[in-house]
Amino acid sequence: MDIFTTIQEGRAQFSPSEQRIADILLGDFEFAVNASIIELAERAEVSPPTVTRFCRNVGCQSFSDFKVNLAKTAFIGVRYLNPEAKSTEPADVAEDVITKAQNALFMMHRALDPALLDKVADRISRAEMVYTFGSGGNSSMIATELQNRLFRLGSRVTASNDHNMQLMLTAAARTNDVIVGSSFSGRNQDLARCFTLARENGITTIALTQSDSPVARAAELVVGIDLPEGANIFRPTSTRFAFLAVVDVIASLVAYRNRKLSTVTLRHIKQQLVEHRDGDDRQILGD
Amino acid sequence: MDIFTTIQEGRAQFSPSEQRIADILLGDFEFAVNASIIELAERAEVSPPTVTRFCRNVGCQSFSDFKVNLAKTAFIGVRYLNPEAKSTEPADVAEDVITKAQNALFMMHRALDPALLDKVADRISRAEMVYTFGSGGNSSMIATELQNRLFRLGSRVTASNDHNMQLMLTAAARTNDVIVGSSFSGRNQDLARCFTLARENGITTIALTQSDSPVARAAELVVGIDLPEGANIFRPTSTRFAFLAVVDVIASLVAYRNRKLSTVTLRHIKQQLVEHRDGDDRQILGD
DNA sequence: TCATCGACGAAAATAATTTGCACGAGGGCC
DNA sequence: GGCCCTCGTGCAAATTATTTTCGTCGATGA
DSSP states (O other), X not given: OOHHHHHHHHGGGSOHHXXXXXXXXXXXXXXXXXXXXXXXXXXXXXOHHHHHHHHHHTTOSSHHHHHHHHHHHHHHHHHHTSOSOSOSSHHHHHHHHHHHHHHHHHHHHHHOOHHHHXXXXXHHHHOSXXXXXXXXXXXXXXXXXXXXXXXXXXXOEEEXXXXXXXXXXXXXXXTTOEEEEEESSSOXXXXXXXXXXXXXXXXXXXXXXXXXXXXXXHOSEEEEOOOOOOSOTTSOOTHHHHHHHHHHHHHHHHHHHTHHHHHHHHHHHHHHHHHHTTSOTXXXXXX | OOHHHHHHHHGGGSOHHHHXXXXXXXXXXXXXXXXXXXXXXXXXXXXXXXXXXXXHHTTOSSHHHHHHHHHHHHHHHHHHTSOSOSOSSHHHHHHHHHHHHHHHHHHHHHHOOHHHHHHHHHHHHHOSSEEEEOOTTHHHHHHHHHHHHHHTTTOOEEEEOOHHHHHHHHHHOOTTOEEEEEESSSOOHHHHHHHHHHHHTTOEEEEEEOTTSHHHHHOSEEEEOOOOOOSOTTSOOTHHHHXXXXXXXXXXXXXXXXXXXXXXXXXXXXXXXXXXXXXXXTSOSOO
C-alpha cells in the first residue's frame, strides 16, 4: 500500500491535528515534500512533534523516512493534480501524455482487485472457447489485444468488433465458453445485450468497463476501471493504458494457470517466427 | 532532466570523491534515499561536506532537496532494476505488469527527441493521405491506433497489417502522402521494402522502431524506441505501452497543428455518437 | 621555488528532529 | 459529582543531522 492511499483512507481515524497535516499533504504535495518539519508544522498549526508522531502513525520511521516515501509516491501523485499540458510545445505535450498514462496505470492499480482478476483468469483458462468483444476504436483495440495475448497461450479465442457478429457469436456460444467484453463508457447497449443473452444461456460473461454502468450490470464478473478523463479533447484518452494493463495482467495469470500449454504454444510460435524471419531468436514474439 | 540522468551523464566530469558518491547512488538507490548524509559519506569514504557539495553540483539546493529529487525518480528507477515478478500471485503479477509498463513509459520519455516528433507531426499534418503499416500483433495494434487517432483529427488515413496490401498501397501512394510504419523488432523486411520503395518515389516515410535496425535504416524519419525486454515470456511486452504513448504524442501534436480541422471533425463525430447513443455527451469519444 | 587554485576534511556553527515530560480535555467508573 | 485514566498536544531540552567556515594538501604553472 502506498503512503498516499494510507493517508487518504486513514484520514477519518486521525486526530484533529493530524487531519490538518493530512489535508496539507493531500492538497499540496509539492509543498509537503520540500518543506522541513517546522514549515509543515507551522502551516498545519501544530507542533513539530505532532508531525513526527503523524509520520510514525502512517508507518514511517521518521519524518525524513516519511518524506522519501511521500516523494516516491508523489512522482505520480503530485502531477496527477496538475491540470492540462502547459503548452503545445512538443516536449510539454510528450510529458503530458506520458504523465497521464503513468497516472492512469497508477490509479487503476490502486483500485484493482487481484482476487477478482484471479477469478477472471481462472474462467478464461478453463474456457473451451473465448470471445472478446469491443467496439468503437478503443474497446476494439482491447478486444483484439486480448485475442492477441490469449491465442499465444493456447486458448481458443476470437475477437469481434462488429455488433451483429457479436450477437451471432453469443447466440452460437456454448456452456463452457467465456465472453469478455470491453466498454470504456459502459454504455455499449449492444454489448450489454450480448451479456444478457449469454447469461440466460449460462455462459460466463466478463466485463472490463466502468463500474456501475449498464454494461457492468449486465455482466457476471466486472473488472471496474473508473478513471477521471481530462478535459483536453485533443489528447487521446489515457484510460487506454489502464485497460491495456488489465489485459496484460489477465493474460499473464492465464499463462501461469495453463503454464504447460502456454509454454508449448509460445515455443511453437517462436520457432516458426525465427525460421521464417531471420533466425534471430532474441526478438520479441510477434512484431 | 531528471536527477538520475544528470548523475549518469555527468559522472565523467565529477572529481574522484564525487564519482564514488555517484557510483553508490547509481548502484544502490534504495540505500541512498534512506541514508543520512553521514551514512552516505561514510560509505563513499568521503566527508559530509563533499556530499553537500555534490548535491549542489547536480543542481539541488541541499542534501534533503537532493534526496527528495532522487526519491521522485527512484520510484520508477529503482524498481526497474528489480528482476522479474516475485511470484505468480495475482497481486504480484499486477504490480509487475504495471511497474514494467510505467518503466517503459519512463525510459521512452527519457530517450525521446521532441524536435523529431514535431517534425513527424508536421509531415503527417500536411499529408494528403496517411498510410499506417504494422504487422504481427503488436505493430498492427499501433498502426490501427494511429489510424484511429488520426481520422478524428480530419486526416485521411488508412491502416494495413497485410504485407501485400502494404506494398500495393505504397506503390499507389503519391508525393504528398506519408507512410508511418511500426516494427517492434526492426526486422520486418516487408515493411523495410515498402519504405525503400516509397523513398524512391519521394514519399515521406516515418518509422517507429528500434534504432539502428533494418527498418530504421530504410526510413527517412526514425522515432527510435529501444527498450530492454524482460526475460519473462509469459508477460506481454511492456514496450507496447511506449509505442502507444508515442502514437498519442504524435496524434496530439498533429491535432494542435490542425487545430481548426481537428476541432470541427471531433465535434462532428461526437455529435453523431451522442445522438446515436444515449444523449450523454460526457462520455469519451469512441467506446 | 613559490604563488595559485581546487579538492577535501576537521571542527564549529547552525538547523532540524526527536524525546521526555507536563498539561488539559474528555470519558468511564465508583 | 468526583476521581482517575487515557489520549492528544505543546514546550523545552536533548539529540542528531546538516551546513558553513577555515585551513591543509597536492597539483599546476610561472
